[in-house]
Amino acid sequence: DKEVVEKNESKPSVGLSGRKIVYDKDGKPCRTCNTLQDFQFVTAGLTPAAAAVAVPVPAKKVEAEPSSPCNTIAGGYSKDYPPDVEVLGKSSWTLLHSIAATYPENPTSKEQQDLKQFVTLFGNFYPCWFCKADFVKYIEKNDPQVNSQDKFGKWLCEAHNEVNVKLGKPKFDCNLWKQRWKDGWDN
Ligand code: FAD
Numbered sequence: 001d002k003e004v005v006e007k008n009e010s011k012p013s014v015g016l017s018g019r020k021i022v023y024d025k026d027g028k029p030c031r032t033c034n035t036l037q038d039f040q041f042v043t044a045g046l047t048p049a050a051a052a053v054a055v056p057v058p059a060k061k062v063e064a065e066p067s068s069p070c071n072t073i074a075g076g077y078s079k080d081y082p083p084d085v086e087v088l089g090k091s092s093w094t095l096l097h098s099i100a101a102t103y104p105e106n107p108t109s110k111e112q113q114d115l116k117q118f119v120t121l122f123g124n125f126y127p128c129w130f131c132k133a134d135f136v137k138y139i140e141k142n143d144p145q146v147n148s149q150d151k152f153g154k155w156l157c158e159a160h161n162e163v164n165v166k167l168g169k170p171k172f173d174c175n176l177w178k179q180r181w182k183d184g185w186d187n
Helices: 035-043 048-053 087-101 109-124 129-141 147-166 176-184
Strands: none
Touching: 048 087, 087 109, 087 147, 087 176, 109 129, 147 176
16 A cells, blocks of 8 residues: 555565565665665665676675764764664664563553553554554554553563564563563573
C-alpha cells in the first residue's frame, strides 16, 4: 500500500548483505529499512549486472573518533549517519525493554491504558515501514499485556522473539527478561 519493495527494476534488488533492498513508495531506497552498507551500495547507483559482480563496497560509516578532525563537523559532533534498520532496531528494543523494566509492578488502570496506547502509537510511527507493518499486525493479534510489569516484560519479549525468528536469530528465554533489562546477571 504505502510503500513498495523493489519498485524500480533497474536498481539492485539484493544488497551486499544478501538482504532484499527495500524501497519507499517514491522508489528511493528506504534508509531505515536497509543496513547502512546496503543503502550506500544501492545509492551508489550500480546496475543489476554490476551488482552481480560487485565486490563488497566498504561502508562509508565513520566511527566516532572525536580526536580526528576529518570525522567531526563544526561544533565537534562526530559524523554519525542516520540510523539504519539495525541501529534503529537495537535502540528501539533498548527503549521498549527499559520501559518494561521501570513500569510499575502494580500499575493503575490509567498507567495500563497509557502504556497500551504508547505501544500502539509506537508501532504506528515505527520508522522502518515493513517492520512497522508486521509489528502492528502482531499487536492486533496479541493484545499488549499491561496489567503488571512482569506481564508486559514477557509480552514484549515474545514480540521481540517474533522478529528474531523472522530474521533467523535465536529466541531469547523470556524467563530471563528481568536479568537482561532490569536486575543484571550478578544476583
Ligand atoms: P536486537 O534484536 O536489537 O536485540 C538487542 C538485545 O536485546 C540483544 O542483544 C539481546 O540481549 C536482547 N534480546 C534479544 N531478543 C530478546 C527478547 N526476545 N526479549 C528481550 N531481550 C531480547 N529488523 C528487520 O530486519 N526486519 C524487521 O521486520 C524488523 N522489525 C522490527 C520491529 C520492531 C518493533 C523493532 C523494535 C525492531 C525491528 N527490527 C527488524 C530490528 C531487529 O529486531 C533488530 O533490532 C536488529 O536486527 C538488530 O539486532 P541485534 O542483533 O543488534 O539485537
